[in-house]
Amino acid sequence: MKEAPATGPAPETVLSLHGVTKHFPVRAGGLRRRVEAVVHAVDDITLDVGRGETLGLVGETGSGKSTLARCMMRLVDLTAGTLLLDGEDISKLSARQLRPYRRRMQMIFQDPYGSLNPRRRVGSIIGDPFAIHDVADGAERKRAVQELMELVGLNPEHYNRFPAEFSGGQRQRIGVARALALRPELVVADEPVSALDVSIRAQVINLLADLQDELNLTYVFITHDLSVVRHVSNRVAVMYLGQLVEVAGREDLYARPRHPYTKALQSAIPVPDPDEADRTTRAAILGEPPSPIRPPAGCRFHPRCPKAQSLCVAEEPRLEVKFADAADHVTACHFPLADGEQLPAAGSVAAAAPAAVAAGATDRAEAAP
Amino acid sequence: MCGQDEPKLLLEVQDLTVSFPTSDGLVQAVRGVSFAVERGKTLGIVGESGSGKSVATQTVVGLTRGARISGRALFEGRDLLTASRAELQKVRGKKIGMVFQDPLSSLHPYYRVGWQIMEAVRAHDRVPKAQAHRRAVDLLSLVGIPHAAERVDDYPHQFSGGMRQRAMIAMALALDPSLLIADEPTTALDVTVQAQVLELTKHLQDMLGMAIIMITHDLGIIADTADQVMIMYAGKVMETAGRRDVYYRPHHPYTSGLLNSLPQSGHEGERLVPVRGQPPSLIDPPPGCAFWPRCTFAMPKCRTDPPPLRPLPGSDDHASACWLPLELTGRTGDVVEARQRASAAGGGLALSLNVAGGAGSSAGLGGEAAQ
Numbered sequence: 001m002k003e004a005p006a007t008g009p010a011p012e013t014v015l016s017l018h019g020v021t022k023h024f025p026v027r028a029g030g031l032r033r034r035v036e037a038v039v040h041a042v043d044d045i046t047l048d049v050g051r052g053e054t055l056g057l058v059g060e061t062g063s064g065k066s067t068l069a070r071c072m073m074r075l076v077d078l079t080a081g082t083l084l085l086d087g088e089d090i091s092k093l094s095a096r097q098l099r100p101y102r103r104r105m106q107m108i109f110q111d112p113y114g115s116l117n118p119r120r121r122v123g124s125i126i127g128d129p130f131a132i133h134d135v136a137d138g139a140e141r142k143r144a145v146q147e148l149m150e151l152v153g154l155n156p157e158h159y160n161r162f163p164a165e166f167s168g169g170q171r172q173r174i175g176v177a178r179a180l181a182l183r184p185e186l187v188v189a190d191e192p193v194s195a196l197d198v199s200i201r202a203q204v205i206n207l208l209a210d211l212q213d214e215l216n217l218t219y220v221f222i223t224h225d226l227s228v229v230r231h232v233s234n235r236v237a238v239m240y241l242g243q244l245v246e247v248a249g250r251e252d253l254y255a256r257p258r259h260p261y262t263k264a265l266q267s268a269i270p271v272p273d274p275d276e277a278d279r280t281t282r283a284a285i286l287g288e289p290p291s292p293i294r295p296p297a298g299c300r301f302h303p304r305c306p307k308a309q310s311l312c313v314a315e316e317p318r319l320e321v322k323f324a325d326a327a328d329h330v331t332a333c334h335f336p337l338a339d340g341e342q343l344p345a346a347g348s349v350a351a352a353a354p355a356a357v358a359a360g361a362t363d364r365a366e367a368a369p
Numbered sequence: 370m371c372g373q374d375e376p377k378l379l380l381e382v383q384d385l386t387v388s389f390p391t392s393d394g395l396v397q398a399v400r401g402v403s404f405a406v407e408r409g410k411t412l413g414i415v416g417e418s419g420s421g422k423s424v425a426t427q428t429v430v431g432l433t434r435g436a437r438i439s440g441r442a443l444f445e446g447r448d449l450l451t452a453s454r455a456e457l458q459k460v461r462g463k464k465i466g467m468v469f470q471d472p473l474s475s476l477h478p479y480y481r482v483g484w485q486i487m488e489a490v491r492a493h494d495r496v497p498k499a500q501a502h503r504r505a506v507d508l509l510s511l512v513g514i515p516h517a518a519e520r521v522d523d524y525p526h527q528f529s530g531g532m533r534q535r536a537m538i539a540m541a542l543a544l545d546p547s548l549l550i551a552d553e554p555t556t557a558l559d560v561t562v563q564a565q566v567l568e569l570t571k572h573l574q575d576m577l578g579m580a581i582i583m584i585t586h587d588l589g590i591i592a593d594t595a596d597q598v599m600i601m602y603a604g605k606v607m608e609t610a611g612r613r614d615v616y617y618r619p620h621h622p623y624t625s626g627l628l629n630s631l632p633q634s635g636h637e638g639e640r641l642v643p644v645r646g647q648p649p650s651l652i653d654p655p656p657g658c659a660f661w662p663r664c665t666f667a668m669p670k671c672r673t674d675p676p677p678l679r680p681l682p683g684s685d686d687h688a689s690a691c692w693l694p695l696e697l698t699g700r701t702g703d704v705v706e707a708r709q710r711a712s713a714a715g716g717g718l719a720l721s722l723n724v725a726g727g728a729g730s731s732a733g734l735g736g737e738a739a740q
Contacts, residue, residue, distance in 0.1 A: 060561065169647060196586070197586065200647060202631075206640055227589075231637055268561045276592075366644040
């Protein structure tokens with residue numbers, strides 16, 4: 001990228017988040033619309049995204065990963081915290097002031113159906129960024145759009161088609177082309193392959209990797225799928241209930257997960273390997289994430305954590321280096337896992353309600369017609 | 370009710386075809402599919418969107434309205450495809466339980482969870498209300514809902530996603546069915562909750578002994594739960610095999626293609642090997658093998674003659690619908706080379722197509738051009 005450095009004091013960091021927080025008010029019905037409660041969607045996130053890297057952001061439903069993406073893109077106003085793009089503070093800029101920065105950061109969305117206007121032709125959808133930023137028009141714009149279509153593996157002759165004429169994988173390519181139109185530095189991809197079938201998903205993952213090499217892109221790759229994140233990322237950040245629980249290099253995170261939640265996530269992924277599946281036991285943690293309206297005190301993971309102790313309820317752990325880990329491996333846990341440590345088995349279904357299960361079984365036998 | 374000398378096969382589907390008339394033409398969703406489910410065992414059906422995996426099973430239980438159907442579906446000796454509505458209604462729920470992907474839209478928001486389970490019970494068994502209520506509580510605790518006696522009076526919105534899916538399972542099991550059809554039961558759930566629900570399903574199967582048809586697109590779930598696996602593509606069965614054979618000795622190039630497109634641990638950051646192109650239209654499926662336009666080993670024969678499902682030598686549960694020599698199983702480099710040689714001998718272009726190595730965007734383009 002030609003225009004890359006020159007602005008920020010730290011050219012190796014593209015995006016820098018400091019204490020980024022986003023709360024959404026929950027309003028009561030009625031005339032006053034009084035604020036009843038606050039959803040703690042994203043709470044006090046500090047994180048740097050380095051140039052040319054792919055940062056994987058993992059979390060389950062309600063972990064705040066998509067809200068964090070929207071904060072990074074400044075699609076929403078931050079409740080607190082600062083956001084630096086190439087060293088410039090963009091956390092308080094108005095929509096108009098933000099416009100020049102928008103060229104440098106773009107987003108790819110999950111739903112290849114919902115994110116494209118069905119009544120507009122693909123050529124004009126991909127050409128939108130040119131129109132908005134007034135960079136090319138007429139024949140020049142058409143040529144630029146067709147180059148983009150070729151870049152992402154679409155047939156440029158399909159310029160005048162409607163989104164409905166494309167398959168899911170092709171639509172996702174349209175979304176990628178639109179995001180890349182203005183040659184951004186940073187691309188935030190929110191579940192970009194989750195809606196795609198397995199055989200198509202690999203095509204799009206490869207495409208994103210090729211484009212990164214070719215255009216020197218920085219990715220924030222958001223997904224709930226740990227096997228995908230493991231494949232594409234250099235660094236992985238794990239979120240739980242609005243907070244970061246662990247950030248580490250890929251190898252490190254998978255070889256030496258420190259946070260019990262990271263470990264539990266890893267062991268919960270079904271592996272496409274029958275022998276491996278027979279060797280491992282699942283469901284290491286019980287329950288489901290609590291509501292972000294009233295997050296648990298102390299460590300937010302403590303109600304589900306098999307290692308939780310009284311300290312975890314009393315005190316919120318800080319995100320810091322544990323053991324002799326690399327300086328970029330940070331964990332927010334009072335009792336991090338040692339190398340190779342397994343989670344205590346708390347999660348078998350039978351253990352959850354042994355009496356109930358047995359009672360149900362006998363009753364069933366009686367009740368059977 | 371599960372006698373010792375009952376036949377091993379619980380459900381046997383033979384040459385099932387299902388098509389839907391639409392304004393664009395006849396959609397041939399299922400095109401000659403046969404499979405069998407053994408008592409107490411799990412059949413995994415894997416396929417991508419549009420492969421016909423859900424339509425095939427929904428047709429068996431009479432849930433595809435307006436479809437043109439042919440074939441047979443013998444359940445405990447009776448053909449469900451010719452059964453009357455009343456007969457089907459007796460089988461559904463009582464003999465065959467069903468769990469669908471979306472637990473929120475499968476539960477009625479207006480009625481209490483317990484009431485809905487009681488209704489399922491009372492639709493088939495004329496039991497007093499109190500007994501049905503007690504049964505609902507038992508079922509909820511069976512599927513691991515804490516404080517079931519209180520939660521039985523909750524509305525669906527008061528349940529979390531995982532609990533709703535547990536409630537659906539409870540309802541499906543209400544009358545002790547001999548077959549449970551689980552259509553993407555965990556796709557809407559988070560991984561940690563998915564693990565819990567899968568564990569629960571296995572546990573219940575061990576305890577109650579029902580057979581399961583597990584329909585999913587996730588090869589990881591299949592590796593963990595299925596006894597026999599059926600791979601579907603464009604309305605046809607591509608390959609069927611025991612659980613280990615699918616992963617370690619796949620024969621069909623589509624099966625290998627699916628496995629190759631998954632990110633593998635130990636190969637992070639490397640290029641994935643996708644299946645090029647995209648699935649065909651089911652209104653106008655290709656004449657020969659449905660997969661040939663995307664297959665790197667396609668031979669001229671594949672374009673014209675649909676390959677039948679042929680049993681592999683030395684195996685009684687492994688069959689593949691592919692014209693490549695049946696002994697070429699596995700995913701190692703020498704098997705791939707042997708397949709390429711076999712394809713070339715059959716007049717295929719495998720060698721010239723495959724040398725490029727860059728199966729990524731160029732292959733994507735090729736696939737789109739082929740469409």
